[in-house]
Amino acid sequence: MAEAAHQIAERIPINLVVNGVGRTLNLVPWTTLLDALRDHLALTGTKKGCDHGQCGACTVLVDGRRVNSCLTLAVMMDGAEVTTVEGLASDGTLHPLQQAFIDQDAFQCGYCTSGQICSAAGLLAEGHARDAGEIRELMSGNLCRCGAYPNIVAAIQQAMGRP
Template sequence: MSDVTHEIPERIPVHLVVNGVGHTLDLIPWTTLLDALRDHLALTGTKKGCDHGQCGACTVLVNGRRVNSCLTLAVMKDGAEITTIEGLAKNGALHPLQQAFIDHDAFQCGYCTPGQICSAAGLLAEGRAKDADEIRELMSGNLCRCGAYPNIVAAIEQAMSRS
């Protein structure tokens, strides 16, 4: 057997603009965007659910597009603008989707709610959903284990009607 030398990987500087604030982080190459947000920037609103891109709890907006942050390496998003659930409210006022989720009681345990809201914000920006069936289809990557789907759809419809 040959000797195997394990070197500590070099850290890579990664610049992210998160919720309007620039950050340069020195990260090991395999740091996910999710871990960069939670562990390096203390933005714990974005949740780690399945860690396989199947539940959507980790959804954030990257340059306005919804992304599963658990499947995205932070180094891939160097220079990107990231919006998390913490960055949706402006000047102390809730984002219309945040308010709609409250109005429609569109959560029970709340674990999936940040990912649901970020995904819905991306959905609204895409402008592709025209009715409840299309909302359900285009939000199908975000799971709610509590089954609050009817209220989630109603909340998104409310936000669509007001935008």
């Protein structure tokens, strides 16, 4: 019995490209991507909200797609490219969504903001949203307890170049 417990606790090496930088982590198999980012890479912009995939605060981009990192085992992402809110800006210039969230005052407490921005970046890349109604529908997996939804939609529209 002790031998089986020892085998389960072994760490597994995984390789990720996080915000453009190659990283190798040795993780126990049950480590979520969220915990790998926060606890092993000190990227604390990604938030742990509900830990059940219901609030979207943990949303990051994996190979350009929106993912709830609290529901994703890190070992399943071996070889993936992960972008967090910290990786959206480039050369000291904010990503257009980050700037739009500031311009449109699209946050209050800020806890959900990183997940909202990463999810919006994925939404823009998907190219499915054409109007405010579609933005609201496609962002419905990201909750804001402060109720900043109208400003969040306005920020996404600004980043899309639409009024």
